[in-house]
Amino acid sequence: MTEAGIQPSDAPEAADVTSRDLFEKFDPLIAERDALLATGVRDPFAIVMDEVKSPTEAVIDGKDTILLGTYNYMGMTFDPDVIAAGVEALEKFGSGTTGSRVLNGTYIGHKEVEAALEEFYAMDHAMVFSTGYQANLGIVSTLAGKGDYVILDADSHASIYDGCFLGNAEITRFRHNNPEDLAKRLGRLPPEAGKLVVLEGVYSMLGDIAPLNEMVPAAKEHGAMVLVDEAHSMGFFGENGRGVAEAQGVIDDVDFIIGTFSKSVGTVGGFCVSNHPKTDFLRLVCRPYTFTASLPPSVVATAATSIRKLMHAGDKRAHLWENSKRLHKGLRDLGFTLATDEPESAILAVLLPDQEKAVLMWQALLDEGLYVNMARPPATPAGIYLLRCSLCAEHSSEQVEQILGMFEEAGRKTGAIS
Ligand SMILES: Cc1ncc(COP(=O)(O)O)c(C=O)c1O
Numbered sequence: 001m002t003e004a005g006i007q008p009s010d011a012p013e014a015a016d017v018t019s020r021d022l023f024e025k026f027d028p029l030i031a032e033r034d035a036l037l038a039t040g041v042r043d044p045f046a047i048v049m050d051e052v053k054s055p056t057e058a059v060i061d062g063k064d065t066i067l068l069g070t071y072n073y074m075g076m077t078f079d080p081d082v083i084a085a086g087v088e089a090l091e092k093f094g095s096g097t098t099g100s101r102v103l104n105g106t107y108i109g110h111k112e113v114e115a116a117l118e119e120f121y122a123m124d125h126a127m128v129f130s131t132g133y134q135a136n137l138g139i140v141s142t143l144a145g146k147g148d149y150v151i152l153d154a155d156s157h158a159s160i161y162d163g164c165f166l167g168n169a170e171i172t173r174f175r176h177n178n179p180e181d182l183a184k185r186l187g188r189l190p191p192e193a194g195k196l197v198v199l200e201g202v203y204s205m206l207g208d209i210a211p212l213n214e215m216v217p218a219a220k221e222h223g224a225m226v227l228v229d230e231a232h233s234m235g236f237f238g239e240n241g242r243g244v245a246e247a248q249g250v251i252d253d254v255d256f257i258i259g260t261f262s263k264s265v266g267t268v269g270g271f272c273v274s275n276h277p278k279t280d281f282l283r284l285v286c287r288p289y290t291f292t293a294s295l296p297p298s299v300v301a302t303a304a305t306s307i308r309k310l311m312h313a314g315d316k317r318a319h320l321w322e323n324s325k326r327l328h329k330g331l332r333d334l335g336f337t338l339a340t341d342e343p344e345s346a347i348l349a350v351l352l353p354d355q356e357k358a359v360l361m362w363q364a365l366l367d368e369g370l371y372v373n374m375a376r377p378p379a380t381p382a383g384i385y386l387l388r389c390s391l392c393a394e395h396s397s398e399q400v401e402q403i404l405g406m407f408e409e410a411g412r413k414t415g416a417i418s
Pocket residue numbers: 131132133134136157159200204229231232260261262268269270
């Protein structure tokens with residue numbers, strides 16, 4: 001008798017025909033990865049943090065390491081108030097909700113974090129998802145269905161593309177950050193069709209920002225609704241930290257803002273905020289909201305506390321800008337090629353000519369005691385290999401100088417700079 005209660009004699013006969021191996025399509029990628037690891041470099045996609053000491057320091061392989069490759073832009077993960085709120089909720093409400101938001105999974109903490117978001121954005125409605133990925137997947141697929149059009153930047157995040165596929169909408173791509181191309185493509189669509197223009201405030205691979213002040217008016221002229229994903233800009237951009245749409249003065253014309261708790265907020269979760277009067281109805285028809293468990297009480301408590309603190313984080317925002325400017329200039333002066341001519345966000349991408357050079361440099365930095373993200377296609381646009389440096393408001397000015405010293409050392413050792 002097997003575990004499933006089947007007598008061996010009941011087991012189905014093996015079929016004569018051999019089915020295609022479902023893993024076969026990955027063979028070229030597996031071979032490429034094996035060849036790279038055979039050169040003796042470490043796997044950049046298999047790093048383990050043994051200990052995390054602060055938003056900017058961890059122990060990796062027994063070595064103290066400065067973190068320059070996290071999404072912890074505002075350094076909230078070790079904030080004492082945030083931790084205290086999480087501990088209190090854990091003790092009071094238990095470790096998880098064990099249910100969907102629309103059944104038993106909405107606790108008072110989920111309503112409180114939604115209220116904090118409404119206040120943070122000064123908007124009427126907030127809807128919290130279990131991740132930012134699910135927020136994009138859910139909102140894009142629920143709003144734009146068969147016969148509707150999603151007009152998106154070619155470099156959009158995977159969760160936005162996946163939302164289009166789930167909703168079965170028609171996809172129209174425009175050239176990255178190109179308002180003229182957006183307007184041209186909008187002009188070619190049937191005027192009566194439902195249209196959703198999806199933009200991002202900061203594009204996470206190159207760290208460049210979108211000209212939302214040109215794109216949002218273009219979308220509105222063509223009768224489209226506008227969704228802006230502010231995942232990498234929340235907390236940092238704009239007077240109140242609402243993102244690039246606030247910084248560029250167009251937030252009132254944006255229909256939906258999508259964001260995540262996994263970056264500046266410092267925990268996990270996603271959200272959509274909007275002034276649209278029917279937003280709340282989406283809770284009943286949005287599959288990635290309904291058919292999954294809600295966030296644990298400790299997570300929503302930490303998120304609510306963090307969001308409320310981010311409303312008054314002007315000093316942190318100013319220091320993060322200082323860090324970004326200093327690191328950008330220092331890296332350029334050392335001779336590295338960066339993706340943007342000016343520092344545009346908390347992300348600075350150091351471009352390298354190919355995978356081998358990128359991994360060598362990445363490893364040399366790790367040996368120096370610095371962790372950055374190594375990124376490669378398809379995550380990056382146009383076949384680019386890069387080392388993504390993301391700064392934190394908790395990086396001290398001394399740490400930024402130390403980081404520059406490590407780049408200089410590693411760059412000379414690997415020949416990335418002369
Ligand atoms: C632009 C953008 N949107 C959404 C997400 C998804 O966020 P989460 O990590 O909360 O799923 C990410 C994650 O990196 C992102 O970069």
